[in-house]
Amino acid sequence: MDYYGTHITKLIEELSRLPGVGGKTAQRLAFHIINLPEDMANQLAKSIVLAKRNTRYCEKCFTITDKELCPICASEKRNGTTIMVVEQSKDLAAYERTREFKGLYHVLQGAISPMIGVGPNDIKVRELLIRLQKEDIVEVILATSSTAEGEATATYHSMLIKPIGINVTRIANGVPVGGDLEYIDEITLLRALEGRIEL
């Protein structure tokens, strides 16, 4: 229905194709954009073009970035003896927000999932093994998700890496901080109990 005129309707249409953006949200976003000062609207458009044009994968850790090496792999301040293995660039970002982990990452770009036909060759496993040969790694932290796929991926990597003689660890399962026991599922509670630490 074109009651706004072609350009606005087109913008609403384009925006409503974004994930989690329905018709009404798209309309709200479009109106916001239209009401921005012209240079800010143009800036947003330019960011889209530039980010899309310059995006590539880091040659070392395979996270999404815009240079040969991502800022983390390029930094000299990181501890090069520890690699945290994650499924996606978003997971890397999540751990970076903790500001505590100072090692390197390896982004698998997925998890092993026989259900949807994703095997070890479809994710960056081989690239990780090559890194383990070339770099001086002491510990590999498996930080794949706690889903069936993430667990399978972690187990697979553990079997593969342990024989090389590198420490392999897995991030802990447990009650989220601020979490109310009442609302937490039994398996998590059980894992939290198993993983209890001495005070």
Added chain:
Amino acid sequence: MDYYGTHITKLIEELSRLPGVGGKTAQRLAFHIINLPEDMANQLAKSIVLAKRNTRYCEKCFTITDKELCPICASEKRNGTTIMVVEQSKDLAAYERTREFKGLYHVLQGAISPMIGVGPNDIKVRELLIRLQKEDIVEVILATSSTAEGEATATYHSMLIKPIGINVTRIANGVPVGGDLEYIDEITLLRALEGRIEL
């Protein structure tokens, strides 16, 4: 925190300025955009620039559009004797989606709100009165919101227009279709009762 590289971080930043888009949503949107085919990403950027550049207000009804007259005012199929007065272009869109109302609109671009210093001169009241003189209007339907501001705006218009001898009506208050009485506030229930119709 720049763990993605400049261009991606910039895009996430730009997106997170949109209303209702927080950091995580911005990240999800940015990743989606980056994974689009290049022409689709460019298309989105172009839509933003074009919509912003070409946006203006309809010279007759003051809705947001991109020509002198909006598609509704320009249409010959609409009933020119009825004007529905709404606060925003979004409200016009909401009624257009019903596909039943065939009259014209008048978008006030706001509602009278002494609290935030918006008086009759700050919205398109005078423009409406000029239309009522020039056009051959039989009925003005006040479809401002059912908020304090919307009600005040409706009352003000009613006082202004009735003396001219034009029919002035107000859209009904009542129980929303599909609404469970249990969850509906007392004032709405009372209005629904007052506005009951014979079956």
